[in-house]
Amino acid sequence: MSPAQGVPEDVPEAAAPIRVLVADDQWVVRDGLVLLLGIMDGIEVVGTARDGAEAVHLAERLRPDIVLMDLGMPVLDGTEATAMLRERLPDCSVLVLTTYVDEESIFPALRAGARGYLTKDTSSEDVEAALRSVSAGRVWLDPVVQERLVCALSSVTPPTPSRAGAALPDGLTPREAEVLGLIAEGLSNAEICDRLNISHATVKTHINRIFTKIGAHDRSQAVRYAFCNGFVQRS
Structure with missing residues (x-):
């Protein structure tokens, strides 16, 4: 059909909505989240779960893009459910939404x-931004959580090759591992320069190579990678 007949040419297809499963043991919270997400463009709630076990079961059946996961739930808590989803549905991402901001909740x-x-x-704006960021393959950490991570890792010690006991992952060099540990400690580029006595250009080169090797888009993702892969030890 031609434009003269009222149908425009080359109309781009609408992007597929982000399919979200809500998991929370409090029905008031679940219903509130369903209402909140329902008014966001491009986000579709495909189901709700009352506990971690139900979240895993429904995720396997409904195949959502993201599970919006509470942590303190009966039957199976959110952390255990997250681990099961990572194993069973690697294409399904988990975004934690909880009241807990202690190390014993965040790190696991x-x-x-x-x-x-x-x-x-x-805020609702941050919930939406987090969903879109996670859907795009990025990491989203609440500012309070970022602060907790930095404080908890403020006395970390970067691993040495001898302590690592094996080849470093993802092709990282010992110097890159050292820089990664300092990033996790919360140091800026300038502070890394001073600590290692190297130039700003060298630090930037190391960081660019680190991000490329570990698939990180920003420092928050690098911190998460460093912690999850044993590049830092809390004192």
């Missing part, structure tokens, strides 16, 4: 494979 959830971590007092 990230180790289990969560791609994002939000607190329940976050």
